[in-house]
Amino acid sequence: MRRFLLAFSLACGMVLFSVTQSPACGDKVLALGRAVKLRYLSAHTTAILVYAHAGTPAASALSDPKLQSSLKQSTKTLKYVTSPVELEEALDHAKYDLVLTDAGDAAATEQKLQAIDSHTVVVPVLNAGTKAEASTLAKQYHVVLKTPGKPNSYLSALDEAMEIKTRRDDTKELAKK
Numbered sequence: 001m002r003r004f005l006l007a008f009s010l011a012c013g014m015v016l017f018s019v020t021q022s023p024a025c026g027d028k029v030l031a032l033g034r035a036v037k038l039r040y041l042s043a044h045t046t047a048i049l050v051y052a053h054a055g056t057p058a059a060s061a062l063s064d065p066k067l068q069s070s071l072k073q074s075t076k077t078l079k080y081v082t083s084p085v086e087l088e089e090a091l092d093h094a095k096y097d098l099v100l101t102d103a104g105d106a107a108a109t110e111q112k113l114q115a116i117d118s119h120t121v122v123v124p125v126l127n128a129g130t131k132a133e134a135s136t137l138a139k140q141y142h143v144v145l146k147t148p149g150k151p152n153s154y155l156s157a158l159d160e161a162m163e164i165k166t167r168r169d170d171t172k173e174l175a176k177k
Contacts, residue, residue, distance in 0.1 A: 046162055047077035051087050051101040058102035058125035061147035070154040096120050097165050103137055119168040121161045
Protein backbone atom coordinates (compact mmCIF):
# COMPACT_ATOMS: atom_id res chain seq x y z
CA MET A 1 0.00 0.00 0.00
CA ARG A 2 2.86 2.35 0.75
CA ARG A 3 4.30 1.77 -2.71
CA PHE A 4 0.97 2.55 -4.28
CA LEU A 5 0.60 5.82 -2.30
CA LEU A 6 4.19 6.80 -3.11
CA ALA A 7 3.70 6.09 -6.83
CA PHE A 8 0.34 7.85 -6.81
CA SER A 9 1.75 10.95 -5.08
CA LEU A 10 4.70 11.05 -7.49
CA ALA A 11 2.35 10.78 -10.46
CA CYS A 12 0.13 13.55 -9.06
CA GLY A 13 3.19 15.72 -8.40
CA MET A 14 4.44 15.24 -11.96
CA VAL A 15 1.05 16.12 -13.39
CA LEU A 16 0.75 19.12 -11.09
CA PHE A 17 4.16 20.52 -12.00
CA SER A 18 3.95 19.73 -15.71
CA VAL A 19 0.66 21.55 -16.31
CA THR A 20 1.17 25.06 -17.60
CA GLN A 21 -1.13 27.94 -17.11
CA SER A 22 -3.75 28.04 -19.85
CA PRO A 23 -4.27 31.43 -21.51
CA ALA A 24 -7.54 33.29 -21.34
CA CYS A 25 -9.97 33.47 -24.28
CA GLY A 26 -8.38 36.21 -26.37
CA ASP A 27 -4.78 35.51 -25.42
CA LYS A 28 -4.53 32.59 -27.82
CA VAL A 29 -5.38 34.85 -30.73
CA LEU A 30 -2.94 37.52 -29.59
CA ALA A 31 -0.16 34.96 -29.28
CA LEU A 32 -0.64 34.03 -32.92
CA GLY A 33 -0.39 37.66 -34.04
CA ARG A 34 2.90 38.34 -32.33
CA ALA A 35 4.81 36.88 -35.24
CA VAL A 36 3.12 39.19 -37.73
CA LYS A 37 4.58 42.68 -37.96
CA LEU A 38 1.95 45.23 -38.81
CA ARG A 39 3.03 48.21 -40.84
CA TYR A 40 1.65 51.69 -40.66
CA LEU A 41 0.73 52.81 -44.12
CA SER A 42 0.22 56.43 -44.91
CA ALA A 43 -3.39 57.31 -45.56
CA HIS A 44 -2.42 60.03 -48.04
CA THR A 45 -0.43 60.13 -51.22
CA THR A 46 1.28 63.46 -51.38
CA ALA A 47 3.61 65.63 -53.39
CA ILE A 48 6.63 66.33 -51.21
CA LEU A 49 9.50 68.71 -51.79
CA VAL A 50 12.58 68.03 -49.68
CA TYR A 51 14.83 71.05 -49.20
CA ALA A 52 18.12 69.68 -47.89
CA HIS A 53 20.26 72.82 -47.77
CA ALA A 54 23.92 71.80 -47.59
CA GLY A 55 25.57 72.35 -44.23
CA THR A 56 22.42 72.12 -42.15
CA PRO A 57 21.91 69.40 -39.52
CA ALA A 58 18.86 68.08 -41.34
CA ALA A 59 20.76 67.56 -44.60
CA SER A 60 22.37 64.40 -43.26
CA ALA A 61 19.14 63.35 -41.53
CA LEU A 62 17.17 63.66 -44.76
CA SER A 63 19.53 61.16 -46.40
CA ASP A 64 18.64 58.53 -43.78
CA PRO A 65 17.52 55.34 -45.60
CA LYS A 66 14.59 54.78 -43.21
CA LEU A 67 13.28 58.29 -43.84
CA GLN A 68 13.77 58.01 -47.59
CA SER A 69 11.88 54.73 -47.74
CA SER A 70 9.06 56.24 -45.68
CA LEU A 71 8.91 59.21 -48.03
CA LYS A 72 8.86 57.00 -51.11
CA GLN A 73 6.13 54.86 -49.55
CA SER A 74 3.82 57.78 -48.86
CA THR A 75 4.31 60.00 -51.91
CA LYS A 76 3.30 60.19 -55.50
CA THR A 77 5.82 62.98 -56.21
CA LEU A 78 9.10 63.37 -54.37
CA LYS A 79 11.70 65.95 -55.31
CA TYR A 80 14.97 66.89 -53.62
CA VAL A 81 16.49 70.37 -53.89
CA THR A 82 19.67 71.63 -52.24
CA SER A 83 19.86 75.38 -52.87
CA PRO A 84 17.54 78.36 -52.40
CA VAL A 85 17.49 78.92 -56.18
CA GLU A 86 16.38 75.32 -56.82
CA LEU A 87 13.75 75.74 -54.10
CA GLU A 88 12.25 78.80 -55.76
CA GLU A 89 12.27 77.13 -59.18
CA ALA A 90 10.59 74.02 -57.82
CA LEU A 91 7.90 76.07 -56.06
CA ASP A 92 7.28 78.11 -59.23
CA HIS A 93 6.95 75.10 -61.54
CA ALA A 94 4.90 72.66 -59.47
CA LYS A 95 2.50 72.47 -56.54
CA TYR A 96 3.60 70.57 -53.48
CA ASP A 97 1.59 69.50 -50.48
CA LEU A 98 4.52 69.41 -48.05
CA VAL A 99 7.97 70.94 -47.89
CA LEU A 100 10.43 69.18 -45.60
CA THR A 101 13.28 71.44 -44.54
CA ASP A 102 15.75 71.99 -41.75
CA ALA A 103 14.35 73.68 -38.66
CA GLY A 104 16.67 76.65 -39.27
CA ASP A 105 15.41 77.12 -42.84
CA ALA A 106 11.73 76.64 -42.00
CA ALA A 107 10.94 80.32 -41.36
CA ALA A 108 12.48 81.47 -44.66
CA THR A 109 10.72 78.68 -46.55
CA GLU A 110 7.40 79.63 -44.92
CA GLN A 111 7.87 83.24 -46.04
CA LYS A 112 8.55 82.14 -49.64
CA LEU A 113 5.37 80.06 -49.61
CA GLN A 114 3.31 82.94 -48.23
CA ALA A 115 4.69 85.22 -50.94
CA ILE A 116 3.37 82.93 -53.68
CA ASP A 117 0.06 82.39 -51.80
CA SER A 118 0.51 78.66 -51.39
CA HIS A 119 -1.22 76.40 -48.89
CA THR A 120 1.79 74.10 -48.78
CA VAL A 121 2.67 72.94 -45.27
CA VAL A 122 6.23 73.39 -44.05
CA VAL A 123 7.45 70.46 -41.97
CA PRO A 124 10.65 71.30 -40.10
CA VAL A 125 13.09 68.44 -39.67
CA LEU A 126 14.75 68.40 -36.25
CA ASN A 127 17.89 66.28 -36.16
CA ALA A 128 18.65 65.02 -32.62
CA GLY A 129 17.03 68.04 -31.00
CA THR A 130 15.80 68.47 -27.46
CA LYS A 131 12.19 68.25 -26.33
CA ALA A 132 12.16 72.01 -25.74
CA GLU A 133 13.20 72.67 -29.34
CA ALA A 134 10.62 70.21 -30.62
CA SER A 135 7.81 71.78 -28.59
CA THR A 136 8.76 75.29 -29.73
CA LEU A 137 8.71 74.19 -33.36
CA ALA A 138 5.46 72.28 -32.85
CA LYS A 139 3.76 75.41 -31.51
CA GLN A 140 4.75 77.34 -34.61
CA TYR A 141 4.44 74.71 -37.35
CA HIS A 142 2.13 72.14 -35.67
CA VAL A 143 4.18 69.21 -37.04
CA VAL A 144 7.83 68.40 -36.50
CA LEU A 145 9.66 65.49 -38.09
CA LYS A 146 12.18 64.29 -35.50
CA THR A 147 15.18 62.31 -36.66
CA PRO A 148 16.52 59.77 -36.07
CA GLY A 149 13.28 57.92 -35.63
CA LYS A 150 11.23 54.93 -36.66
CA PRO A 151 9.47 54.71 -40.04
CA ASN A 152 6.07 54.69 -38.31
CA SER A 153 6.83 58.00 -36.59
CA TYR A 154 7.87 59.51 -39.92
CA LEU A 155 4.65 58.37 -41.57
CA SER A 156 2.46 59.59 -38.73
CA ALA A 157 4.13 63.02 -38.89
CA LEU A 158 3.53 63.15 -42.65
CA ASP A 159 -0.11 62.14 -42.14
CA GLU A 160 -0.55 64.83 -39.52
CA ALA A 161 0.92 67.40 -41.92
CA MET A 162 -1.46 66.24 -44.65
CA GLU A 163 -4.40 66.68 -42.30
CA ILE A 164 -3.27 70.28 -41.72
CA LYS A 165 -2.99 70.73 -45.50
CA THR A 166 -6.49 69.34 -45.98
CA ARG A 167 -7.89 71.72 -43.35
CA ARG A 168 -6.15 74.67 -45.07
CA ASP A 169 -7.63 73.67 -48.41
CA ASP A 170 -11.10 73.31 -46.88
CA THR A 171 -10.96 76.78 -45.32
CA LYS A 172 -9.80 78.17 -48.67
CA GLU A 173 -12.82 76.59 -50.38
CA LEU A 174 -15.17 77.96 -47.71
CA ALA A 175 -13.70 81.42 -48.14
CA LYS A 176 -14.41 81.32 -51.88
CA LYS A 177 -18.11 80.56 -51.28
